[in-house]
Amino acid sequence: MMRYRMLLAALLLVLLAGCAPLERMPDEAPAERPTPPSAEEPVPDAVAGLLSEAEAASAAGDQERAAALLERAIGIAPDEAVLWHNLAIVRYRQGAYGQAEQMALRADGLAGDDRRLRATNWRLIAAARERQGDDAGAGEAEARAAGLQSGE
Amino acid sequence: MARRRAANGKRKPRRRQGRWHLRRWLLGVVVLGVLVSAAHVAWLDHRVSTEFEGKRWAVPARVYARPLELHVGRPLDAQTLLAELRAAGYRPVERLQGPGQYTRSGQRFGIHTRAFRFWDGREPAQRLELQLADGHVATLHDPRSGAGVDLARLDPAPIGGLYPAHREDRILVQLEEVPRPLVEALLAVEDRGFPDHFGISPTGIARALVANLQAGRIVQGGSTLTQQLVKNFFLNADRTLWRKANEAVMAVLLELRYSKAEILEAYLNEVYLGQAPSRAIHGFGLASRFYFGEPLERLDVAEQALLVGMVKGPSHYNPRRHPERARARRDLVLDRMVAVGYLSPAEARAARAAPLGVIEEGGGAGRDYPAFLDLVRRHLQRDYRAEDLTSEGLRIFTTLAPATQEQAEAAIIRRTAELGSDVQAAAVVVDTDDGEVRALVGGREPRFEGFNRALDASRPVGSLIKPAVYLAALERSDAYGLGTRLEDRPVTLQNESGQEWRPQNYDGEFRGDVALWEALAHSYNVPTVRLGLDVGLRATVDVMRRLGLRVPDTVYPSLLLGAVEQTPIDIARAYTTLASGGYRMPLRSVRAVTTAEGEALNRYPLSVERAFAPEPVFLVNHALRRAVTEGTARGLGRWLPADGSIAGKTGTTDDNRDSWFAGYRGDTLAVVWAGRDDGGDTGLTGSSGAMTVWGEMMAGVPVRRSPPRPPEGIEVVWIDPASGRRAAAYCEGAVQLPYVEGAAPGAAAPCVEESNVVDRAAGWFRRWLD
Numbered sequence: 001m002m003r004y005r006m007l008l009a010a011l012l013l014v015l016l017a018g019c020a021p022l023e024r025m026p027d028e029a030p031a032e033r034p035t036p037p038s039a040e041e042p043v044p045d046a047v048a049g050l051l052s053e054a055e056a057a058s059a060a061g062d063q064e065r066a067a068a069l070l071e072r073a074i075g076i077a078p079d080e081a082v083l084w085h086n087l088a089i090v091r092y093r094q095g096a097y098g099q100a101e102q103m104a105l106r107a108d109g110l111a112g113d114d115r116r117l118r119a120t121n122w123r124l125i126a127a128a129r130e131r132q133g134d135d136a137g138a139g140e141a142e143a144r145a146a147g148l149q150s151g152e
Numbered sequence: 153m154a155r156r157r158a159a160n161g162k163r164k165p166r167r168r169q170g171r172w173h174l175r176r177w178l179l180g181v182v183v184l185g186v187l188v189s190a191a192h193v194a195w196l197d198h199r200v201s202t203e204f205e206g207k208r209w210a211v212p213a214r215v216y217a218r219p220l221e222l223h224v225g226r227p228l229d230a231q232t233l234l235a236e237l238r239a240a241g242y243r244p245v246e247r248l249q250g251p252g253q254y255t256r257s258g259q260r261f262g263i264h265t266r267a268f269r270f271w272d273g274r275e276p277a278q279r280l281e282l283q284l285a286d287g288h289v290a291t292l293h294d295p296r297s298g299a300g301v302d303l304a305r306l307d308p309a310p311i312g313g314l315y316p317a318h319r320e321d322r323i324l325v326q327l328e329e330v331p332r333p334l335v336e337a338l339l340a341v342e343d344r345g346f347p348d349h350f351g352i353s354p355t356g357i358a359r360a361l362v363a364n365l366q367a368g369r370i371v372q373g374g375s376t377l378t379q380q381l382v383k384n385f386f387l388n389a390d391r392t393l394w395r396k397a398n399e400a401v402m403a404v405l406l407e408l409r410y411s412k413a414e415i416l417e418a419y420l421n422e423v424y425l426g427q428a429p430s431r432a433i434h435g436f437g438l439a440s441r442f443y444f445g446e447p448l449e450r451l452d453v454a455e456q457a458l459l460v461g462m463v464k465g466p467s468h469y470n471p472r473r474h475p476e477r478a479r480a481r482r483d484l485v486l487d488r489m490v491a492v493g494y495l496s497p498a499e500a501r502a503a504r505a506a507p508l509g510v511i512e513e514g515g516g517a518g519r520d521y522p523a524f525l526d527l528v529r530r531h532l533q534r535d536y537r538a539e540d541l542t543s544e545g546l547r548i549f550t551t552l553a554p555a556t557q558e559q560a561e562a563a564i565i566r567r568t569a570e571l572g573s574d575v576q577a578a579a580v581v582v583d584t585d586d587g588e589v590r591a592l593v594g595g596r597e598p599r600f601e602g603f604n605r606a607l608d609a610s611r612p613v614g615s616l617i618k619p620a621v622y623l624a625a626l627e628r629s630d631a632y633g634l635g636t637r638l639e640d641r642p643v644t645l646q647n648e649s650g651q652e653w654r655p656q657n658y659d660g661e662f663r664g665d666v667a668l669w670e671a672l673a674h675s676y677n678v679p680t681v682r683l684g685l686d687v688g689l690r691a692t693v694d695v696m697r698r699l700g701l702r703v704p705d706t707v708y709p710s711l712l713l714g715a716v717e718q719t720p721i722d723i724a725r726a727y728t729t730l731a732s733g734g735y736r737m738p739l740r741s742v743r744a745v746t747t748a749e750g751e752a753l754n755r756y757p758l759s760v761e762r763a764f765a766p767e768p769v770f771l772v773n774h775a776l777r778r779a780v781t782e783g784t785a786r787g788l789g790r791w792l793p794a795d796g797s798i799a800g801k802t803g804t805t806d807d808n809r810d811s812w813f814a815g816y817r818g819d820t821l822a823v824v825w826a827g828r829d830d831g832g833d834t835g836l837t838g839s840s841g842a843m844t845v846w847g848e849m850m851a852g853v854p855v856r857r858s859p860p861r862p863p864e865g866i867e868v869v870w871i872d873p874a875s876g877r878r879a880a881a882y883c884e885g886a887v888q889l890p891y892v893e894g895a896a897p898g899a900a901a902p903c904v905e906e907s908n909v910v911d912r913a914a915g916w917f918r919r920w921l922d
Contacts, residue, residue, distance in 0.1 A: 045223075045303075046223035046302045064752075064755065067755075068271075068272045068755060071586070071757065074758065075588075076226075078819065078856075079858050087758075099757075099760075103760065106735060106760055109766055109864075110861075
């Protein structure tokens with residue numbers, strides 16, 4: 001469980017910070033925060049392996065492979081918000097902003113009370129909406145992200 | 153070519169007059185002969201190469217099921233695992249000796265997977281040991297190191313090929329898919345010199361000659377595989393010397409033009425292996441189906457040897473008519489395999505002990521999964537030309553779950569047999585998380601190609617439409633909630649031409665008024681029509697469109713009761729949108745396509761689109777769950793526990809023409825239609841027909857069940873059922889219903905207003921004590 005959380009944190013850093021189109025995102029440094037305890041079911045180790053493979057593929061610029069790995073992981077643990085969130089990031093990197101937004105919306109519905117993930121996720125939605133020319137929607141998403149982050 | 157050189161070397165003048173004439177004449181004959189021979193050979197060359205190209209160009213796409221993913225926690229029972237192993241061609245053994253085998257002892261399985269190249273990388277062969285418990289994988293590890301295995305996937309079941317229309321009855325195989333023992337046996341028995349000769353084999357002929365002289369009759373042919381292939385191209389029984397000579401020339405020509413592998417592959421697909429009533433059986437692929445009812449790659453060594461033995465004389469060694477002869481021939485082939493060192497004597501002994509394994513004629517004539525392959529073909533037609541699909545040897549990775557497909561087929565076969573001889577049925581099974589089609593059945597004879605009802609039977613949907621009406625209402629959370637009272641009193645509608653319509657409930661009763669959730673769970677018609685008119689046809693049509701349904705050009709109020717035609721797969725798409733919490737997804741049957749060499753061509757990615765806010769969809773699902781626990785689908789309790797994990801809706805059309813059931817449990821959604829092709833009365837309702845198929849099918853499908861998680865904006869409040877107003881826990885008969893946050897009725901029911909503090913306390917005591 002703990003291992004998975006740390007992996008998530010590391011993944012977000014790599015996926016978000018290392019990505020040019022997402023550089024607008026504030027340096028949230030999620031790893032600095034203590035991870036809130038979660039009552040969720042433990043994620044199968046299987047998914048952790050696919051996650052790190054996807055991370056490597058995405059970092060190496062092979063977004064297609066990263067997407068395939070994440071989809072495979074979703075087939076195994078479809079209720080894991082982090083998988084949908086990461087798939088949203090990969091779609092974003094592929095320039096598929098519409099799907100990036102949709103995947104992130106799905107992640108939001110599954111994230112429960114993981115406010116940190118949800119805040120990051122809404123920021124991603126904001127970026128995806130902006131790329132699609134939906135400035136109003138982007139503003140709304142930014143506001144939600146800010147609200148989640150401030151713990152409102 | 154050789155002939156041209158010969159023609160040039162024939163110029164010689166002089167000598168005496170008479171002889172000179174003779175020589176000139178002779179020369180003319182020779183030149184003419186040479187020219188004629190050259191023309192003849194050219195003609196033979198043309199014939200043999202056209203024939204060969206014609207056979208060779210079509211390498212059908214190979215289609216695979218989705219691979220079984222194994223990891224701790226995966227829902228899986230022994231029956232399902234066995235079905236998956238069987239479909240992927242795994243064989244039960246006592247001890248694992250190599251890939252493609254499994255052992256079982258109760259709930260403990262040992263599996264030796266095969267190496268496989270997926271579109272996203274290679275999976276090595278590995279040994280696995282897994283323990284099932286309570287319908288899940290409890291442990292998974294490598295038996296040699298004892299280390300846990302996080303994730304493994306089996307090589308996928310091959311589920312068929314995509315063939316050009318005119319060769320539909322042939323099952324072409326590629327050389328690399330043909331089991332090695334079969335090839336070894338074939339060479340050992342029919343043509344030992346094949347790798348080295350040039351089309352004809354002088355030593356083979358000599359050997360045959362000796363054998364024939366010794367026996368005093370023809371016992372050996374001496375024909376090479378290449379010669380036999382040529383003979384098969386131009387099937388003609390006469391054994392004249394002229395024919396033999398032509399065959400030999402053509403064999404040499406074939407060898408000059410094509411590689412050994414190409415010739416061998418053509419041979420494997422061309423060789424004559426028997427006669428069915430309506431067609432000749434050519435090729436090992438079809439023969440394997442015809443005699444064993446299994447694809448070639450699933451045959452064991454004994455079965456392979458039997459097929460090879462039959463090459464010599466398919467009717468003489470016909471295992472159905474002459475089992476003793478066939479057995480002797482098979483054993484001889486096995487001996488030969490030992491002699492060339494391919495088989496150990498022990499293996500041969502074991503194979504000899506095996507029964508012939510031949511099925512009754514006609515038993516395996518059908519194809520696996522024709523309806524699903526039809527769907528795959530249609531999906532791929534958007535991106536590929538038909539020629540490419542049938543000729544390029546593409547590898548197609550689909551979403552089919554063989555065990556689920558087997559369950560669906562079995563349920564349809566068994567239930568339709570009971571429902572009536574003219575009742576047809578179709579089923580679609582979908583994974584609600586990603587929209588992947590897990591199973592598809594197009595009719596009551598699932599193995600036979602024909603009208604694909606799952607995709608093409610467009611039928612009135614009846615009450616299956618109702619969730620769309622209720623969703624349109626519940627999207628207006630300020631006006632409607634699950635507890636809203638709906639009028640259930642007679643209503644008369646009149647159209648422009650003055651025609652009247654008086655909708656009735658199925659049982660003909662009127663209940664005064666009912667709660668909104670009850671009206672949906674019990675499928676009451678009258679309150680639905682009133683609600684639909686209240687919300688507006690336009691809103692219902694809009695919801696239908698967003699669900700992914702097809703919308704008619706003109707709509708009438710009868711639409712509210714399902715007077716609109718949809719196919720089972722349309723319904724599956726719409727209900728998947730509900731089951732996924734409001735995300736519309738294209739239903740996918742293909743994950744990826746690669747070239748024959750494994751290079752990725754296309755991937756069909758997961759795509760979703762939020763079509764509804766999650767809250768109103770959650771409310772509709774709540775009512776659909778109650779349809780199963782206390783409404784029209786109560787009968788499912790016969791097959792599955794009534795634990796609130798299933799949401800479903802029955803549908804029946806006028807005069808019991810169509811019987812529908814759409815429902816989902818955990819991550820699996822299934823839609824079943826039953827009815828007659830001519831639209832006649834079946835006497836079946838949704839619950840007495842389609843639902844029984846659904847129940848029987850889903851009882852055997854392990855699903856990943858996560859408790860329905862209410863979306864963020866849902867709160868549960870106490871409602872007084874009589875008034876539909878807000879109640880409190882202590883109110884007599886109060887029920888809990890989910891509402892969109894802040895949208896629960898503000899006005900309190902009388903019991904809340906009248907009760908004093910003491911009453912409330914008493915109410916609490918009652919709850920604590922019972």
